[in-house]
Amino acid sequence: MKAVYIEVKGIVQGVGFRPFVFNLAISNNLAGWVNNDDRGVNIVLEGSSLNIENFIETLKKTPPPLAKIDSLETKEIKAKEYKKFEIKKSETTSNKTTIISPDMAICEDCINDINDKNNFRYNYALTNCTNCGPRYSIIKTVPYDRCNTSMSDFIMCEDCQKEYEEPSNRRYHAQPVSCEKCGPKIALYDKNNNLISEDNKAIKEIALKINSGEIVAIKGMGGFHLICDATNDKTVELLRKRKNRPAKPFAVMFKDIKQLKEFADFTKKEEEIITSKEKPITLIKAKSSSLSFFVAPNIDRLGCFIAYTPLHIILFKYLKNPIIATSANLSDEPIIRQKDELLEKLANVVDFILDYDREIVNACDDSVVQVVNNEISVLRNARGYAPTSLKAEKKTAKKILALGANQKATIALAFEDNLILSPHIGDLNSITSLEYFERTIETFKRFYDFEPELIVCDKHPNYESTKWALKQNIKTVQIQHHYAHALSTMAEYGLDEDVLAFCFDGTGYGDDGNIWGGEVFLANKKEYKRVNHFKYFRLIGGEKSIKEPKRVALSLLFETFSLDEVLKLDTPTVNAFSVNEIKLLHTVWQKGLNAPLTSSVGRIFDAVASFSSIAQTQTYEGETGLQIEQAYDKKIKEFYSYEIKNGNIDLTKAVEELIKDKQKELICSKFINMLVDIIITISLKYDLPIVLTGGVFQNKTLLELVCKKLEKEGKKYYYSKRVPLNDGGIALGQLYSQI
Known part of the structure; x- marks a missing residue:
C-alpha cells in the first residue's frame, strides 16, 4: 500500500476531468480526493502500488475527450488512510496558470438528448455537458466554476442540480448545465426590437423566415451569424448588397455530413475534420449544385461547416436548405456578441434576430481550416482551437505579452513554461476593433492575474498595436514582421536551431523602411540575416x-x-x-x-x-x-x-x-x-x-x-499547422523571440 500526490496541468478544467478521475479511482479501488485550483487539478491516491500505476497509466493514455494534459507530476506522501474517494471543492491560490478550454461543438450524447421526446431536454436549444458546449466564451476568470461564468445568475432546477452533483453523470460540474425550466431562454425579435415569440416557437418561426427568403441574425456560441437560405440567389445577392461585400465567399452551414455530400466533394481527412469535436469551417471543393452562385462567385472552393450547437441542430429540423452563416459584423470589425449592438449596427441588414439571454463574455469567431498534405492547416484560429496553449522548453523568468500585427490580430502570453495564443481578434482598423483588442488583453490578464513585465510588438510605427505598446510605460521590444513569421513556425515545433526561412506575404515593415513581403532569412531564435x-x-x-x-x-x-x-x-x-x-x-x-x-x-x-x-x-x-x-x-x-x-x-x-x-x-x-x-x-x-x-x-x-x-x-x-501561417501567428513568433 502507498499514497501519492499528483499535480495535473493543461486543459483540465471544464472538461469533465474530476468526475473522470473519481470514477477511475473507484474502479481501481483507490481512496483519496481530487480538486481544482488556479493551476490545474490535484489528486491524492491511497491504495496498492499496482492500482495506482494502473490509474496513472489510464489517465495519461485516455483522458476525457476535451482534456489536454501538459504535465503530470507525482510524489509519494504519507498515507492518511482515507475511507473513500471524493471530489473536493475548488481552491484558489495566488498563482493562476490553469489553461482555459476552447468552446466545443455539441457532442452526440447531447444531440440524442435534444432529439429524444422522453428526455426533459428535448428540443432545448442550450443543452451541453462536460464533453461539449461553451467554455472560453462564457468564462470571466479561473477556476472554471459556475460562479465565474455568465451562468452564475441561473439557479439550477432540481433535475439539473441532481446531474450536476452526481460524479457518474456526464453533466457533473458542467458549468453551463441547464434546461428549459431553469436555463437561458430563446427569443425572437424584429429589427425594431419588438419581441415576437420565445423558446421553440421562436426557432420554428425564424426557420420559416429563412425558408421564405428573409435575412436574419442568430446568436451562435461566440457571437451572432448573419443567416439566409444559401440556395436563394435573390436573397444571397441582397445580403451582399446590404453587407457591402461584393465577392468575398460566404461560409455555408449544413445540417449534417450527409447533406454536405450533395453540395461538395471532400476527402476522408476533410470529413474527419468537418465532423470533429471542433467542427470548424473547412475549405473544400464545391461541386455543381443548387447552391446560389453568389455564395462564392468565381471560386470553386466552399467554406463549409455543419451544425455545431443544439440551437443549430433544432433549427435545421425546420429548414429546407443549407444556410449562409457568416459573422455578424461591420467590415473590419469583430463579431457582434450583443443584440443591442447588432440592432444599432446592422438593422439595415437583418429583418429578424434570434437571441438568448446567456451573455457571451468573450466573443469568439468560427475557426477556418484547410487540409494540406493530408493534414490540418489552421487559417483562422478561433472556436474549438483557441485559446491555443503550447509548452516552452524552459520556464521564462518574465511575464511577456506579445501584441501581434495589425491584420488578423491576436495576442499571446508567456508565463512559466506556458505560451498561450488568443483567438482571432481581427483587423485593427476601427475604434471598435481596437476596443476589442484591449478587452482581449484585459480578459487574459484577468484569467491569469497577469501583469506583463515585457511587451513585444511589430516594428511598424503606424500599427495600432505598436502605438498601444509604446504608451504602456513597460519595457517594449519591437520585432521585424517577417522574422516574427519565421519564429511563429519555429515556436510551433520548438525549433532552437538555424533555419532557412521563406517569408512570403502581402505587407510588412522592413528594416530599411520599405514594404517587405518576399524575404529569405537565415534565422534562429536570437537573430536573422536577409540573404535573398x-x-x-x-x-x-x-x-x-x-x-x-x-x-x-x-x-x-x-x-x-x-x-x-x-x-x-x-x-x-x-x-x-x-x-x-x-x-x-x-x-x-x-x-x-x-x-x-x-x-x-x-x-x-x-x-x-x-x-x-x-x-x-x-x-x-x-x-x-x-x-x-x-x-x-x-x-x-x-x-x-x-x-x-x-x-x-x-x-x-x-x-x-x-x-x-x-x-x-x-x-x-x-x-x-x-x-x-x-x-x-x-x-x-x-x-x-x-x-x-x-x-x-x-x-x-x-x-x-x-x-x-x-x-x-x-x-x-x-510550416505552421496548428497556428495560422498568416498574421494570426505573428504574436506567437514575437513571444518566442524573448524566451
Missing part, C-alpha cells in the same frame, strides 16, 4: 494598389520596358487604363510620389491576376491568390525565367515572357511553378531545415508543390 528578397518594385498609389492589381502589374511593366514600349503593348493590364492614365502613373512611378518600394510576393500575385485578365481590381484580401490557384493546371510543367543577382530575385525575364502568353491557365501555372523553382533553387544552397511561412503559403497548390519537391530533394521542412 524579390527585387523591389513600386506600389503606384500606395494602399490603392492593393485594391487595384492593375497598378502593380503596370509598375512591373515600367520596371521592364520604356513608357513608349508599354503604350504599344496589347495586354489586359495596359488595356485596363487610358493612355493619359498610363502617362500620369508613369510620372508618379518615376518620381516615387506615393509609390513606396516593395518586395511583396502577395503583390506579385496581384500583378499576375492583372496580366492574365483574372482581375484588374479586387474586393477582398487574397482574392487574386484564390483565383490564380483555381486556374492552375498541374499538367503544365514549364515555369518563367528569373535571375538571382546579389541576393535579388529579379523577375524581369518572367515579365517579358509572361506578357506573350494569352491563356490564364498557362500564365498562372508557369508563375506558381516559377515560385516553386525559386524556393528549391535557394534551398539547395544551404544545408539547413526549411521554414515556409507567411500568408502566401496559404495557397494550398503552392505549398503542396514546394513540400513535394523539398521531400524529393531530401530537405527537412516546416
Whole structure:
C-alpha cells in the first residue's frame, strides 16, 4: 500500500476531468480526493502500488475527450488512510496558470438528448455537458466554476442540480448545465426590437423566415451569424448588397455530413475534420449544385461547416436548405456578441434576430481550416482551437505579452513554461476593433492575474498595436514582421536551431523602411540575416494598389520596358487604363510620389491576376491568390525565367515572357511553378531545415508543390499547422523571440 500526490496541468478544467478521475479511482479501488485550483487539478491516491500505476497509466493514455494534459507530476506522501474517494471543492491560490478550454461543438450524447421526446431536454436549444458546449466564451476568470461564468445568475432546477452533483453523470460540474425550466431562454425579435415569440416557437418561426427568403441574425456560441437560405440567389445577392461585400465567399452551414455530400466533394481527412469535436469551417471543393452562385462567385472552393450547437441542430429540423452563416459584423470589425449592438449596427441588414439571454463574455469567431498534405492547416484560429496553449522548453523568468500585427490580430502570453495564443481578434482598423483588442488583453490578464513585465510588438510605427505598446510605460521590444513569421513556425515545433526561412506575404515593415513581403532569412531564435528578397518594385498609389492589381502589374511593366514600349503593348493590364492614365502613373512611378518600394510576393500575385485578365481590381484580401490557384493546371510543367543577382530575385525575364502568353491557365501555372523553382533553387544552397511561412503559403497548390519537391530533394521542412501561417501567428513568433 502507498499514497501519492499528483499535480495535473493543461486543459483540465471544464472538461469533465474530476468526475473522470473519481470514477477511475473507484474502479481501481483507490481512496483519496481530487480538486481544482488556479493551476490545474490535484489528486491524492491511497491504495496498492499496482492500482495506482494502473490509474496513472489510464489517465495519461485516455483522458476525457476535451482534456489536454501538459504535465503530470507525482510524489509519494504519507498515507492518511482515507475511507473513500471524493471530489473536493475548488481552491484558489495566488498563482493562476490553469489553461482555459476552447468552446466545443455539441457532442452526440447531447444531440440524442435534444432529439429524444422522453428526455426533459428535448428540443432545448442550450443543452451541453462536460464533453461539449461553451467554455472560453462564457468564462470571466479561473477556476472554471459556475460562479465565474455568465451562468452564475441561473439557479439550477432540481433535475439539473441532481446531474450536476452526481460524479457518474456526464453533466457533473458542467458549468453551463441547464434546461428549459431553469436555463437561458430563446427569443425572437424584429429589427425594431419588438419581441415576437420565445423558446421553440421562436426557432420554428425564424426557420420559416429563412425558408421564405428573409435575412436574419442568430446568436451562435461566440457571437451572432448573419443567416439566409444559401440556395436563394435573390436573397444571397441582397445580403451582399446590404453587407457591402461584393465577392468575398460566404461560409455555408449544413445540417449534417450527409447533406454536405450533395453540395461538395471532400476527402476522408476533410470529413474527419468537418465532423470533429471542433467542427470548424473547412475549405473544400464545391461541386455543381443548387447552391446560389453568389455564395462564392468565381471560386470553386466552399467554406463549409455543419451544425455545431443544439440551437443549430433544432433549427435545421425546420429548414429546407443549407444556410449562409457568416459573422455578424461591420467590415473590419469583430463579431457582434450583443443584440443591442447588432440592432444599432446592422438593422439595415437583418429583418429578424434570434437571441438568448446567456451573455457571451468573450466573443469568439468560427475557426477556418484547410487540409494540406493530408493534414490540418489552421487559417483562422478561433472556436474549438483557441485559446491555443503550447509548452516552452524552459520556464521564462518574465511575464511577456506579445501584441501581434495589425491584420488578423491576436495576442499571446508567456508565463512559466506556458505560451498561450488568443483567438482571432481581427483587423485593427476601427475604434471598435481596437476596443476589442484591449478587452482581449484585459480578459487574459484577468484569467491569469497577469501583469506583463515585457511587451513585444511589430516594428511598424503606424500599427495600432505598436502605438498601444509604446504608451504602456513597460519595457517594449519591437520585432521585424517577417522574422516574427519565421519564429511563429519555429515556436510551433520548438525549433532552437538555424533555419532557412521563406517569408512570403502581402505587407510588412522592413528594416530599411520599405514594404517587405518576399524575404529569405537565415534565422534562429536570437537573430536573422536577409540573404535573398524579390527585387523591389513600386506600389503606384500606395494602399490603392492593393485594391487595384492593375497598378502593380503596370509598375512591373515600367520596371521592364520604356513608357513608349508599354503604350504599344496589347495586354489586359495596359488595356485596363487610358493612355493619359498610363502617362500620369508613369510620372508618379518615376518620381516615387506615393509609390513606396516593395518586395511583396502577395503583390506579385496581384500583378499576375492583372496580366492574365483574372482581375484588374479586387474586393477582398487574397482574392487574386484564390483565383490564380483555381486556374492552375498541374499538367503544365514549364515555369518563367528569373535571375538571382546579389541576393535579388529579379523577375524581369518572367515579365517579358509572361506578357506573350494569352491563356490564364498557362500564365498562372508557369508563375506558381516559377515560385516553386525559386524556393528549391535557394534551398539547395544551404544545408539547413526549411521554414515556409507567411500568408502566401496559404495557397494550398503552392505549398503542396514546394513540400513535394523539398521531400524529393531530401530537405527537412516546416510550416505552421496548428497556428495560422498568416498574421494570426505573428504574436506567437514575437513571444518566442524573448524566451
